[in-house]
Amino acid sequence: MDSRLHGQTDLPVMKPYVLRGHQYDEMFLVRWLGSLPPWSFLVLLALWPAAAFAQSASFGTADAFVALWRWIPFLTFQGFLFNVLISLFAMLIGTTLGAALGLAQVSRNKVTRGISWSITQLFRNSPWLVLLFVVLLAFPFEINVFGLTIPIPAWVKAVIGLSLPVMANISEIVRGAVNSVPSAQWEAAESLSFTRTQTLWQIILPQCFKRMIPPWMNWYAILTMATPLCSLLGVGEIITFSRQAMEAENNHPELLMPFYGYALVLFFAYCYPIARLTIALERRYSVKL
Amino acid sequence: MKRFITTALVTSTALAPLSLAAQECTNDTWKKIMESGTLTVGVKADYKPWGYRGTDGSIIGMEPDMAQMIADTMGVDLELVAVVSSNRMQFLEQGQIDLMIATMTDRPDRRELVGIVGPNYYTSGTNVMAPKQLGFTEWSDLTGKPVCGIQGAFYNQIVEDRYDVEVVAFSGTAEAKQALRDKKCVAFVYDDSSIGSDIASGNWDDFEMPLPSEDDSPWALAVPKSEENCVFGAFMKGMQYQWHLDGTLVELEEKWGIKPTAFLAKQQELIQQTTPMPE
Numbered sequence: 001m002d003s004r005l006h007g008q009t010d011l012p013v014m015k016p017y018v019l020r021g022h023q024y025d026e027m028f029l030v031r032w033l034g035s036l037p038p039w040s041f042l043v044l045l046a047l048w049p050a051a052a053f054a055q056s057a058s059f060g061t062a063d064a065f066v067a068l069w070r071w072i073p074f075l076t077f078q079g080f081l082f083n084v085l086i087s088l089f090a091m092l093i094g095t096t097l098g099a100a101l102g103l104a105q106v107s108r109n110k111v112t113r114g115i116s117w118s119i120t121q122l123f124r125n126s127p128w129l130v131l132l133f134v135v136l137l138a139f140p141f142e143i144n145v146f147g148l149t150i151p152i153p154a155w156v157k158a159v160i161g162l163s164l165p166v167m168a169n170i171s172e173i174v175r176g177a178v179n180s181v182p183s184a185q186w187e188a189a190e191s192l193s194f195t196r197t198q199t200l201w202q203i204i205l206p207q208c209f210k211r212m213i214p215p216w217m218n219w220y221a222i223l224t225m226a227t228p229l230c231s232l233l234g235v236g237e238i239i240t241f242s243r244q245a246m247e248a249e250n251n252h253p254e255l256l257m258p259f260y261g262y263a264l265v266l267f268f269a270y271c272y273p274i275a276r277l278t279i280a281l282e283r284r285y286s287v288k289l
Numbered sequence: 290m291k292r293f294i295t296t297a298l299v300t301s302t303a304l305a306p307l308s309l310a311a312q313e314c315t316n317d318t319w320k321k322i323m324e325s326g327t328l329t330v331g332v333k334a335d336y337k338p339w340g341y342r343g344t345d346g347s348i349i350g351m352e353p354d355m356a357q358m359i360a361d362t363m364g365v366d367l368e369l370v371a372v373v374s375s376n377r378m379q380f381l382e383q384g385q386i387d388l389m390i391a392t393m394t395d396r397p398d399r400r401e402l403v404g405i406v407g408p409n410y411y412t413s414g415t416n417v418m419a420p421k422q423l424g425f426t427e428w429s430d431l432t433g434k435p436v437c438g439i440q441g442a443f444y445n446q447i448v449e450d451r452y453d454v455e456v457v458a459f460s461g462t463a464e465a466k467q468a469l470r471d472k473k474c475v476a477f478v479y480d481d482s483s484i485g486s487d488i489a490s491g492n493w494d495d496f497e498m499p500l501p502s503e504d505d506s507p508w509a510l511a512v513p514k515s516e517e518n519c520v521f522g523a524f525m526k527g528m529q530y531q532w533h534l535d536g537t538l539v540e541l542e543e544k545w546g547i548k549p550t551a552f553l554a555k556q557q558e559l560i561q562q563t564t565p566m567p568e
Binding site: 243245251 | 335341344383461463467490
């Protein structure tokens with residue numbers, strides 16, 4: 001192809017400059033996850049016991065898998081279910097607040113813009129674990145509303161803690177999406193005497209919506225994989241319960257691979273379809289230039 | 290705004306115990322338990338056999354048994370909350386739990402934060418598990434060598450200062466033991482009672498507990514600081530005294546397969562000697 005293109009010439013030809021290595025990509029996580037072929041799940045399932053068998057000892061890997069079998073219902077339905085719940089609720093709260101914050105970032109009011117920008121930057125750049133610590137340890141465990149005591153369990157506090165960084169990142173997605181719509185559309189709308197609210201809701205946002213879906217799902221996958229952070233604070237989720245289950249099985253080191261491997265398989269099985277869907281949607285909605 | 294709310298919450302929760310401690314007995318916790326009919330106890334869920342999970346997810350062990358006895362004596366229902374070393378004292382001071390029985394070592398700095406009421410119910414010392422072939426005989430043999438440990442254990446600092454060892458701390462016991470087996474460290478520093486039961490289990494035949502135990506320290510349960518010298522604190526003192534007197538603790542030790550300690554036998558003898566027994 002190259003030789004045909006450049007043909008026979010004595011003149012030096014400057015080839016296009018290609019930077020080696022990957023480009024930075026905000027959606028690296030789902031892109032990588034989504035690019036894996038479906039049979040990689042089977043490979044993971046096969047590799048996991050194999051890796052565990054590589055550890056040799058008297059307790060025996062078979063015993064460790066028997067132990068895991070006993071704990072699977074507990075780990076899945078009282079552990080992983082909470083990871084899913086935490087991620088769903090954190091996403092719901094994060095999206096609602098983030099959308100409002102993102103719109104405030106494109107406000108015409110300077111003060112509103114400034115405040116929402118600061119909030120976004122503060123929570124986008126704080127370590128997730130620090131936010132979790134602050135929310136979990138500083139928030140009350142129950143609140144009194146007109147004499148009615150409402151308990152706030154630890155996992156609800158984890159939801160609030162995780163929704164803060166999600167909120168800030170969704171805010172950036174919304175701001176970016178609104179800005180990505182060519183400014184000519186604003187001008188055209190104004191010339192047709194649309195008000196600013198009408199322009200935003202009837203013209204700009206409907207176009208943004210599709211663009212926001214892939215990065216939004218990317219953040220959902222990142223959030224789901226971040227939920228085990230809560231285990232450091234003792235919130236009941238799969239990693240916390242895996243540790244407790246290993247303790248109950250006398251902490252044989254042989255238990256580590258089966259138990260953590262099981263958590264890996266569950267997270268993979270949950271996030272992989274999301275990643276595939278995200279990539280598919282991204283391809284469908286991508287703006288062709 | 291969010292920041293303001295957070296600051297306000299931090300300040301209010303931090304100041305609340307202070308303002309309570311200065312008051313006379315209000316017995317808030319005791320009244321709350323009696324009114325709601327539920328005693329909430331913070332126990333460990335990752336410290337076999339003191340407190341650990343059954344496969345159905347319930348928390349069982351010696352400390353949950355003790356909590357059940359307390360609830361039965363008070364005539365209320367029991368609710369167990371799993372706590373970890375890093376949050377157990379906050380939970381108690383916030384009122385999230387009414388009572389804490391969570392393998393806590395009785396230390397002076399902790400006495401300032403929570404209402405530790407005696408007599409203590411157990412003791413444990415610090416020791417190491419090490420491969421037999423290394424042939425350690427005294428603590429100074431460990432000087433300058435890497436030793437595995439558990440994050441948050443108070444003796445990490447002590448052995449580091451005293452013997453100049455390099456403690457590599459892990460989040461869980463299984464991880465620390467795997468590191469010992471992988472020869473990432475020469476020994477694993479932990480409670481002597483737990484090491485004893487591991488070696489007795491027969492899965493650690495090439496390992497031994499070669500050193501004399503150090504820093505034998507008592508374990509304590511705790512009530513909120515404001516209840517320390519009030520009804521709840523006095524009641525818990527009485528419960529523990531009774532357990533020593535009638536041998537409940539020794540029985541529980543046996544039930545959960547904990548190596549009998551000289552401490553419990555001695556306490557029982559002491560208390561029986563000083564208590565007039567009806568014929």
